[in-house]
Amino acid sequence: MSSLAGEEIMLSQLLRAESIAVVGATPKEGKIGRMVLENLIRAGFKGRIYPVNPRYSEILGLKSYPSLTSIPGKVDIAVVAIPADMVPSVIDDAVAKDVGVVVVLSAGFSEAGRADLEEEIVRRARKGNVRIIGPNCAGISVPGIGLHASFEELFKPGSVALIGQSGAYLTALAELLSSRGVGVSFYASLGNRADVGEEELVEILVDHDDTRVIALYVEGLREGQGAKLLKVAKKVVVSKPIVVHKAGWSSAGARAALSHTGSLAGSYEVYxxxxxxxxxxxxxxxxxxxxxxxxxAWNNTLPRGIPVILTNSGGHGVTIADHLESLGVKVPPIPKELRDKVSKLLPPHAGLSNPIDMLAEGTPEKYGEILRLLLEDANVGSIIVIHNPPPMINALEVAKVIVNVWDEYNRSKPLISFFTGFNVGEAVRYLRDNNVPVALTHRGCAKAVASIYEYAEVIGRKTLTL
Amino acid sequence: MSSLAGEEIMLSQLLRAESIAVVGATPKEGKIGRMVLENLIRAGFKGRIYPVNPRYSEILGLKSYPSLTSIPGKVDIAVVAIPADMVPSVIDDAVAKDVGVVVVLSAGFSEAGRADLEEEIVRRARKGNVRIIGPNCAGISVPGIGLHASFEELFKPGSVALIGQSGAYLTALAELLSSRGVGVSFYASLGNRADVGEEELVEILVDHDDTRVIALYVEGLREGQGAKLLKVAKKVVVSKPIVVHKAGWSSAGARAALSHTGSLAGSYEVYxxxxxxxxxxxxxxxxxxxxxxxxxAWNNTLPRGIPVILTNSGGHGVTIADHLESLGVKVPPIPKELRDKVSKLLPPHAGLSNPIDMLAEGTPEKYGEILRLLLEDANVGSIIVIHNPPPMINALEVAKVIVNVWDEYNRSKPLISFFTGFNVGEAVRYLRDNNVPVALTHRGCAKAVASIYEYAEVIGRKTLTL
Incomplete structure (x- = not known):
C-alpha cells in the first residue's frame, strides 16, 4: 500500500482529471456503458474520453480501444461498467497503465455474496498505485470540469460536495439542490466502498475552490475509519463546513444498512x-x-449576535422560534433601542419582541425598512424572513426587496427566508435565482440557522467568512 | 348564555348555511369587503348572499342592504369587514335579526390593546343567541357547499377540516393540501377567539360527512378550554382522527404566541x-x-400487522426505518414464509429483510408482484413504497402499478409512497390524482405511518374502517 501522501495526490486527480476511459462503453441504447459515455459528452468534459470495448472501433463518434493498455495517452480515471467477473483483469490493466482511479459501477460483489471477488480487485489494485471507488456504485461527478462519470442525470454545477455510499440518496439530494439552484461541486457514490473511503475524499476537497460545503451521507464506517474521518474533519471544517446525515441509527435501519452495503451502523450516540x-x-x-x-452555501458570513425573525404571520414565526429553541438557539427579545426604531414603522398592535410580527402591515416597503434596521443593528446576528402573502400583497415584490436590501448591505449577515401559502412560486424562484436561501420547512429553516451558530462556535470565530 | 345544546345547533349551521350577509361589502378593488363577496360568488355558494353597505344599492350584481335588519329573509351567517369601532352595533343588529354566527374579520381588538372592545362585542352577542368567530380572523370556509367567507384564496374541496387561530398557518396548510389534491372540507380561522373555541367546532364536525380528518393548530388555550377540548376529542376520535400541531412550546414561541393572539401557551409536556x-x-x-x-384522508383501513418497506434504494429505506423506530413503530424482519416468496422474485443480493430492497431489479413488474404478496400476507399491516428511479426505469410506470395493484385489492391495507430523485414529478402527480398518499420527506412518511398505528391503538381496534 502506497504512502498516504501518494494516495492523496492520486485521488485529487479526480478534481482536475484530463482523461477518462469508459470500460464497457457501448452504442447500445439502455446500457449503462452507453449512458456514462453519453453523460461525459453531454456534460462537456474538456479532457480526453476513451471508450474501451474490443467489439467496436468507434462509439458515439469517439475512437474505441480494445483495452485500457492499448490507449496511447495517459489515463487519469477509468470508469468500469462490465460484468463483475471481468473486473479483476481490468484492474490488472489499470495497474499496468498506471491509471489513478478506477470507478467500478458494476454490481455483483460483496452485496451479492461475492466478498472474495471484491477482495480480489483490491488486492490487484494494491500491486500498483491504483485506487478503487466502488464497486456497486453510481459513479463520480465533478460538474465544474464537465466530468460526469455516472449513469445518473447531470447535476447543475454549484458549490456543494456530496459524498456517501448510497447513490440513490446522493442523487435525490443532488436533484433537490439542482432544482433549488444551489448545485453540486463534487459527487462520489462509494457503493460497497472496497477501497477509497469518505474521509479521503473529504480531505482532497479542502483545496477544491468550487466546493464551499461538504454533505456526507454515512450509513456505517469500517473498522478504524471513524477515527480517520474525525481527524480529517477537524482539519477541513476550519475552511469548509461538513454536514453529516448518519443513517441506520435505529435497529431496523442498522439491519437494512448492513444488508444494503455490508456496513455495520454502530451506536448512534457514540457517532x-x-x-x-x-x-x-x-x-x-x-x-x-x-x-x-x-x-x-449562500451565506458568506458568520453570525455575531442574536437571530431575529421578521414575519407577517404569527403562526409561522411561533413555529420557527419553537424549533430554534429546541435546537439550542435562544431567540431573545430584540434590544430596546432596536425595538423603539421598529415600533415607529409599525402599528401599536404589531409584535415587537422577537419574532417581529408585522401583521397585515407587512408591505414590501415595510419589509425593506425593517430589514435595513436589522442589518444595521450590531446586536442582530442573523435574519429569518417569513412571508405568507395576504391577498393584497404580491410575494414577488417582497422577494425583490429582500434581494435588494441584502445586497445593499453586501450580505453582511446570514439571512434565510421562508415563503409559504398561495401564489409564492414565482417569489421563491426569484429568491433562489438570486442566491437567497429559501427553507422547505419551518424545522429546516430553524436547523439551517442553528447550524451556522454551531459552526461559528466550532471554528472559534477565528474568521468572519466561511 | 344559552344552553350547550342550543349553541351546538347554531354552530352546526355553519356546515349547512343557506344565507350569508357580508357587512362591509364594497365594489372597491383591493378591499377585504370586496374580496369576501367575490370569493362567495366564485366558490358557487348555493344559498342567498346579501351585501350590506348603506352606500350602495347593488354590489357586484347583488342587491345591497343598508343594514342586517333590513334584509328580508333569514340570515344564517354574517361576515363582518368594517372598522373595529363599528362592530358592536353590527352585533346588536345580528341579535335583533337572530343571526346564528357572526364572523368578525376586522382587526383592532385585544391584539391592538382594545380588550374592552372585544369584551363588548361578546357581551352584546350574549343578549341573544349570536355566536362570534374572531375577531381579527381570516374567516371560514365550507368548500362542499361553496361557502368561502374569507379573503383567502379558494381551497380545493376535500376531506380535511382545518381549525386554529392563525389564518396564515391554516391557509398555508390549505394550500399544501390543495396542491396535493387532498383538499379541504372545513376551514375556520378563530383569530383572537373571543367567543367560539376550537373544541366547539371539532364537535360539530363529528356529523359532517365531508370531513374525514381534523387538523388542529393550537397556540394556546383559554382557562378551562383544555378540559373541554379533551372531552370533545375523546368522543370525536372514535370516528375521525384529530391531528394537532401545538405551537408555542418554546419560551420564544410562547412569548410570540402571547403577543400574536393573546394566548398563553402553557407547558408543552402537560399538553x-x-x-x-x-x-x-x-x-x-x-x-x-x-x-x-x-x-x-386517503386510507380507509387500519393496520393489523407489521409495516413493510418496499424500496429500490437502500439509503431511503434505511432512513425511513430509522424514523419509524424513533417514533416507536417496530420494523421487524418479514416472516420467513413471505421472505421465501419474495426471494423467488429477486436476485440473491437483494435485501430480503425489512426494508425489502429490490435494488436495480425494481422494475414496475417486480413492484407489482411484490406488492401483491404484501397485500395478501396477513402479517403485513401497512405498506411503504419507495421509488428513486434509476435511469432505465420510468417512475410513472411504477406509479401506475401501485395504483392498479392497490385498487385490485380494494385498498385493503394502508399504503403510502415516497418518490424522490430526478424525473418523478409526473409520477407524483399521477399518484395524487389517484388518491395515493405521497410523503414529502422521509420523516413525514414515517410519521404518517406511525400515526395510523397510534390511531388504531386509540380507538381500540373497535372498527376496521376510519
Whole structure:
C-alpha cells in the first residue's frame, strides 16, 4: 500500500482529471456503458474520453480501444461498467497503465455474496498505485470540469460536495439542490466502498475552490475509519463546513444498512458525540440536509449576535422560534433601542419582541425598512424572513426587496427566508435565482440557522467568512 | 348564555348555511369587503348572499342592504369587514335579526390593546343567541357547499377540516393540501377567539360527512378550554382522527404566541401527555401535519400487522426505518414464509429483510408482484413504497402499478409512497390524482405511518374502517 501522501495526490486527480476511459462503453441504447459515455459528452468534459470495448472501433463518434493498455495517452480515471467477473483483469490493466482511479459501477460483489471477488480487485489494485471507488456504485461527478462519470442525470454545477455510499440518496439530494439552484461541486457514490473511503475524499476537497460545503451521507464506517474521518474533519471544517446525515441509527435501519452495503451502523450516540466534537453538523433527514447546505452555501458570513425573525404571520414565526429553541438557539427579545426604531414603522398592535410580527402591515416597503434596521443593528446576528402573502400583497415584490436590501448591505449577515401559502412560486424562484436561501420547512429553516451558530462556535470565530 | 345544546345547533349551521350577509361589502378593488363577496360568488355558494353597505344599492350584481335588519329573509351567517369601532352595533343588529354566527374579520381588538372592545362585542352577542368567530380572523370556509367567507384564496374541496387561530398557518396548510389534491372540507380561522373555541367546532364536525380528518393548530388555550377540548376529542376520535400541531412550546414561541393572539401557551409536556391520552395525534410542524392528514384522508383501513418497506434504494429505506423506530413503530424482519416468496422474485443480493430492497431489479413488474404478496400476507399491516428511479426505469410506470395493484385489492391495507430523485414529478402527480398518499420527506412518511398505528391503538381496534 502506497504512502498516504501518494494516495492523496492520486485521488485529487479526480478534481482536475484530463482523461477518462469508459470500460464497457457501448452504442447500445439502455446500457449503462452507453449512458456514462453519453453523460461525459453531454456534460462537456474538456479532457480526453476513451471508450474501451474490443467489439467496436468507434462509439458515439469517439475512437474505441480494445483495452485500457492499448490507449496511447495517459489515463487519469477509468470508469468500469462490465460484468463483475471481468473486473479483476481490468484492474490488472489499470495497474499496468498506471491509471489513478478506477470507478467500478458494476454490481455483483460483496452485496451479492461475492466478498472474495471484491477482495480480489483490491488486492490487484494494491500491486500498483491504483485506487478503487466502488464497486456497486453510481459513479463520480465533478460538474465544474464537465466530468460526469455516472449513469445518473447531470447535476447543475454549484458549490456543494456530496459524498456517501448510497447513490440513490446522493442523487435525490443532488436533484433537490439542482432544482433549488444551489448545485453540486463534487459527487462520489462509494457503493460497497472496497477501497477509497469518505474521509479521503473529504480531505482532497479542502483545496477544491468550487466546493464551499461538504454533505456526507454515512450509513456505517469500517473498522478504524471513524477515527480517520474525525481527524480529517477537524482539519477541513476550519475552511469548509461538513454536514453529516448518519443513517441506520435505529435497529431496523442498522439491519437494512448492513444488508444494503455490508456496513455495520454502530451506536448512534457514540457517532453523534464524536461527530459533534470534531465540528461536524449533524442532520437526521435529507430535506434538512438540503435546507442546511443551501443556507451554508449562500451565506458568506458568520453570525455575531442574536437571530431575529421578521414575519407577517404569527403562526409561522411561533413555529420557527419553537424549533430554534429546541435546537439550542435562544431567540431573545430584540434590544430596546432596536425595538423603539421598529415600533415607529409599525402599528401599536404589531409584535415587537422577537419574532417581529408585522401583521397585515407587512408591505414590501415595510419589509425593506425593517430589514435595513436589522442589518444595521450590531446586536442582530442573523435574519429569518417569513412571508405568507395576504391577498393584497404580491410575494414577488417582497422577494425583490429582500434581494435588494441584502445586497445593499453586501450580505453582511446570514439571512434565510421562508415563503409559504398561495401564489409564492414565482417569489421563491426569484429568491433562489438570486442566491437567497429559501427553507422547505419551518424545522429546516430553524436547523439551517442553528447550524451556522454551531459552526461559528466550532471554528472559534477565528474568521468572519466561511 | 344559552344552553350547550342550543349553541351546538347554531354552530352546526355553519356546515349547512343557506344565507350569508357580508357587512362591509364594497365594489372597491383591493378591499377585504370586496374580496369576501367575490370569493362567495366564485366558490358557487348555493344559498342567498346579501351585501350590506348603506352606500350602495347593488354590489357586484347583488342587491345591497343598508343594514342586517333590513334584509328580508333569514340570515344564517354574517361576515363582518368594517372598522373595529363599528362592530358592536353590527352585533346588536345580528341579535335583533337572530343571526346564528357572526364572523368578525376586522382587526383592532385585544391584539391592538382594545380588550374592552372585544369584551363588548361578546357581551352584546350574549343578549341573544349570536355566536362570534374572531375577531381579527381570516374567516371560514365550507368548500362542499361553496361557502368561502374569507379573503383567502379558494381551497380545493376535500376531506380535511382545518381549525386554529392563525389564518396564515391554516391557509398555508390549505394550500399544501390543495396542491396535493387532498383538499379541504372545513376551514375556520378563530383569530383572537373571543367567543367560539376550537373544541366547539371539532364537535360539530363529528356529523359532517365531508370531513374525514381534523387538523388542529393550537397556540394556546383559554382557562378551562383544555378540559373541554379533551372531552370533545375523546368522543370525536372514535370516528375521525384529530391531528394537532401545538405551537408555542418554546419560551420564544410562547412569548410570540402571547403577543400574536393573546394566548398563553402553557407547558408543552402537560399538553402533550393530555392530548395523547385523549387520542389526539401530535405533530410539531406543518409539513408533517400535511403528510399525516393526507395519509389519514386517503386510507380507509387500519393496520393489523407489521409495516413493510418496499424500496429500490437502500439509503431511503434505511432512513425511513430509522424514523419509524424513533417514533416507536417496530420494523421487524418479514416472516420467513413471505421472505421465501419474495426471494423467488429477486436476485440473491437483494435485501430480503425489512426494508425489502429490490435494488436495480425494481422494475414496475417486480413492484407489482411484490406488492401483491404484501397485500395478501396477513402479517403485513401497512405498506411503504419507495421509488428513486434509476435511469432505465420510468417512475410513472411504477406509479401506475401501485395504483392498479392497490385498487385490485380494494385498498385493503394502508399504503403510502415516497418518490424522490430526478424525473418523478409526473409520477407524483399521477399518484395524487389517484388518491395515493405521497410523503414529502422521509420523516413525514414515517410519521404518517406511525400515526395510523397510534390511531388504531386509540380507538381500540373497535372498527376496521376510519
Amino acid at each position: 453523534k458525540a464524536a461527530f459533534k466534537q470534531a465540528g461536524l453538523i449533524l442532520v437526521d433527514d435529507m430535506d434538512l440536509m438540503a435546507d442546511v447546505v443551501e443556507f451554508l | 402533550k401527555a393530555a392530548f395523547k391520552q385523549a387520542g389526539l395525534i401530535l405533530v410539531d410542524d406543518m409539513d408533517l401535519m400535511a403528510d399525516v392528514v393526507e395519509f389519514l
